[in-house]
Amino acid sequence: MPRDAFDYIIVGAGSAGCLLANRLSKDSSKRVLLLEAGQKDNYPWIHIPVGYLYCIGNPRTDWLYQTEPEAGLNGRSLRYPRGKTLGGCSSINGMIYMRGQARDYDHWAELTGDDAWNWENSLPDFKAHEDHYRLDNGATPEARNGDRFAQLHGNGGEWRVEKQRLSWEILEAFAEAAGEAGFERTEDFNTGDNAGVGYFEVNQRSGWRWNTSKAFLRPIRDRSNLTVWTGAQVERLVFESTGEGGTRCVGAVVRRGGDAATVRANNEVVLCAGAIGSPQILQLSGVGPAALLKAQGIEVVRDAPGVGENLQDHLQIRAVFKVQGVKTLNVLTSSLFGKAKIGLEYMLRRSGPMSMSPSQLGAFTRSDLSHPHANLEYHVQPLSLDAFGEGLHKFPAFTASVCNLNPTSRGSVHIRSNRCDDPPLIAPNYLSTDEDRREAAASLRQVREIVAQPALAKYQPEEWRPGVQYQTDEELTKLAGDIASTIFHPVGTVKMGRDDDPFAVLDTRLRVRGIAGLRVVDASIMPTITSGNTNAPTLMIAEKAARWIIADGLRHSDDSANENNRANSAADSRRAQETQAP
Incomplete structure (x- = not known):
């Protein structure tokens, strides 16, 4: 395994991770590493729609999580499927395209104090990657301007939506x-x-499942600046002190093929491991409730009581x-x-x-x-x-x-040990x-x-x-x-929110508070669950985050260039003084 540095490291090649890899690697000057703990999506049952029956509960494609016994379910424990392959949950889910309700996103804007998340400002991010079959008629953009459906939907993007x-x-x-x-x-x-x-309309193309690996990775497989590792499990994130008490995430320890290596990120590490995986990785890395981390023998990098809390599900x-x-x-x-x-x-x-x-x-x-x-x-x-x-x-x-659609029960995701191989304790509290x-x-x-x-x-x-x-x-x-049983919509375990919310792990640009260079982009960031299936909202979140990550990367490059210019100017000045010295 190479041990060199990348500009961006994306942890998890699920719905959000595949879209981000596509967007961030568009700039050929940026090196992007996409890490997936599962295997390639070349298992035939992934692509036949009814194949979810053979993917859920299958270690080839599923993490095989179970909930803790639930008092609200009269002591029952539930199977809790999460995708473990390229495409993540989009490779094993129900394929339903459902955005939720406008009020969901307006409520997020109200809770976070950031209008970037309201319905009006989120709709363009749904449309940006959408390829809706009802707009396949080749109508001109001018003709579509007067079409209410065309104002709400997109065509020509990567994410196919079809009739059953x-x-x-x-x-x-x-x-x-x-x-x-x-x-x-x-x-x-x-x-x-x-x-x-x-x-329901579905994410299929001509009767085949359309997962995010097909949509966002296959078209760019020839990009030399994008590296995809499968069978690559992140054991923990790596942090360094920036001086004056600051902390920066600079990479991850990755196990692949029995070997472990540290990979480094010049710009950002982006967690896209989902509402179960992302809080687990943060906690294993020392970011989470201090008492929980200490109980598992993990050094506390940042006491963040909201990591793993606020679990919501349908x-x-x-x-x-x-x-x-x-x-x-x-x-x-x-x-x-x-x-x-x-x-x-x-x-x-x-x-x-x-x-x-x-x-x-x-x-x-x-x-x-x-x-x-x-x-x-x-x-x-x-x-x-x-x-x-x-x-x-x-x-x-x-x-x-x-x-x-809007449950008031809240659960949690907590690590049970300091080993990444041990599944976390999942307690939805239904x-x-x-x-x-x-x-x-x-x-x-x-x-x-x-x-x-x-x-x-x-x-x-x-x-x-x-x-x-x-x-x-x-x-x-x-x-x-x-x-009752889950519909497999866990969200909210690394939520974004206002600065004065002690349980808001992220700011409204999805950056981890108190740690530079680390962002979370998946369903875990939702402060409240959307009114419907959660895959489409996760893609919208990733679309929005991609713009912010790219913009911050440009500023980071400018700052680095300015710092280099200042250093070069200082060196030139010293050489000039030395030349003129008697």
Whole structure:
């Protein structure tokens, strides 16, 4: 392993890391090192949409995290997938393109005191890398100026957004039932107000998964100034004193192929290891709550009590309904002939069940009229199973999973030792507040209201889970703890915020407070979780951060040049004086 220096070191080749590597290496004078603990994304199941079933829980592509037993889940521990390959979570996630709501970003601006994060100023960063299929018609920029959709979306960027390639009668019936229950129909969840029912758009290209490795790394693989190391796990960051009590991050200790080496960064080290990995690396490096670090025998570089705190996630409550007289995936996969037919359809057309994201139909609504905005999200699927990763039921059924978009419960991520090989303690603390428990019961009641509408009556839906025998708020809340699961949206563990917030680890330009040369760019920086799936917001964060990193790098270069000029001038002056001396 070479031990020379780079201008930028990016830790983690997931959604944010791949985009940053693309943007920072555009300047051929800057040397960029991208580090990924996992392997290349050449595992076939990464690229077939239904392959997430074979990637989650697979050490080839998943970190295999587990949560601690959760009191709110009646003592259960959950599988907590995180991508471990080029593309990170974009290589194993549900492929849903969802920005959230305008209010999410306006709230960030309010919390941080920085309007750079509001919806108006974040929309251009969503559009900058977007390649939306509905703008593929070749219309001129002038024609698009009057098009409301074109004002909200981008085309020609790296991040492909397409319509799903499937059709299910039971999903359309659920959409009609939601309309009868008062939901509006929507064709676009990404306008800033995602209220309504419609089909999710997905990050696919012609029926293949479109991950961030394909989008941002493959087009630039010939850049000689970009180095990508896979199988490279960061053990810790390296710091040096800058004098007068200052500290600067100057590199990282990286283990690769059994050997460890220190790599150095002239400009910045950028952590993009995600809401679990980034706080873990910071804590292992001596940046975090002092008491936690000392308990693990780690020297405290900076006492930062917010590192690993503020964990937020979306907890989905999965209601299952048996149906009659309609096809569901349970039935189609019950025979070898059915499975072969599904495989043939994908092979010939790149469509059908093998092209499916985990959820196909979505809906956003309010749990009650006291909420000014949609606070619930539905993921509706033409299938059912006992738990993710297990086999489908033998009877025809559909699943309506619903989650509280804005949970008030907060959890934590803490290292359990001073070794990077030991997974951290992940405690989401689900359903730990009265408000979250009330929303859980209310959401289950709303699911029942939708299913009771006339549009679904002909299929004779029968509630199989949780079961009609459970009716009181107390019963429904306990049942939510028994059947709920994560939708894999952890955020917030290295949050940004105001200078007077002791738990804000980062400033609003995502720089670690008190340490020069170190930035965090991933979902961990969110002060509050967005109202929907979190991959698209993470790319927006990275797009915004790339501009700031480049701008700071230019200033750093100017400062270095000025310092060199001053040194050269001083040397010239000394030589002149020596020449003139008698």
